[in-house]
Amino acid sequence: MRALFQSLDLWDVMEEGIEEPENEVSDREIKEYAAKRKKDKKALFLIYQAVDETIFERISQSNSSKEAWDMLYNTYKGEDRIKIVGLQTLRCEFDGLKMKEGESIEEFYS
Template identity: 45%
Template sequence: MPRLSKDNYENWSIEIKALFGSQDLWELVTDGYMEPTLQKEVAYTADEKKALKEQRKKDKKALFLLYQGLDESTFEKVAKATNSKQASEILATIFQGVDRVKRIHLQNLRGEFKALHMKEGEMVSDYFSWLLVIMNGLKRNAEKIDDIRVIERYMSNECRRMLALLFWNKR
């Protein structure tokens, strides 16, 4: 079960979406379901009661799965949620924050992208992996970034490194 921490909400939510999709629970978590009043429920047909019972069961399954990925502190924040949609929305609010927090996060990622350079002795694969982490963070936050821009960034740093090695070896 994917574990949620203060630093991995974006990745955790992707994993949870895949897990819930495989269990046919994702739409229930995002859309919720209408809990009828007791008066309306009494008037339901046998088929409607069966469908409602199934919806409640699926919702409790989704809620339980959400709980499994939380530490004690985070669990306390969603413990009063009455359904999986509500718990999911609380988590999104806590970890995604308001738009202002997202904008700040995007600014930080943009700054990291601009300032990223290969360090002396750094392996190309490590540099490229970090570049991909930043790029994926930007894309997950709805930043439009062309792959060509990333390739240019990678190539310019790699070319600088190669030139530096050539120059150093000629000395």
Template identity: 40%
Template sequence: MKTYFQSQKLWEIVEEGVTLPEDSSTSSSAEKGKLENKKAKDSEALYYIQTAVADHMFPRISVATSGKEAWSILQKEYQGSAKTYHKSKLSRELAKPVYKENNTRSHSLQEPPGELKQSWNSFILTSAVQ
């Protein structure tokens, strides 16, 4: 979608949003025209985002009143924070079956091997703090 917004000259509006002047009564007609143009582009970007998302995602962005706000909601939903990413990765790894020496499977929450050990310790510490 970013590429589409760039091609339509909307990316700056989506990324930065529209800032309204504190006192619009002192604005010139040219400034008011530019502001109206930015508002129109913001509405256009919001429309494109709303029509592009899957039906199950629409309720999450339906409260957004600007393209930037809708875009931020989608970023959080799909990219998540680093903490969320590591927790979900750890959860997936822990859900994998563990094969024992006698070739039987079990799901275990024992301390994971090697590369996950640091994430595991971080997860335990974070969970204890919350």
């Protein structure tokens, strides 16, 4: 997803977020804010399109793409560790796998 947002020039908005301008601002600052806000809503729309219904329910209350992205990141950041531990467990089971005496090949295979 990061590569997609970078290719669409939306990653900076997702990573940094946008800040509303203060009360007295110039026309240039207003235009810059409007452009960033448009990019933010575009990124938020793409996030909504990329996730399934259960994840959508979690992030649907997000007001910005940064908020939605942070929620997704915090939810799934430990996923790599979980995969590594699962693979280590399977390796240990595989290493300990031996056919017992009197066990048929069919029983061992199943």
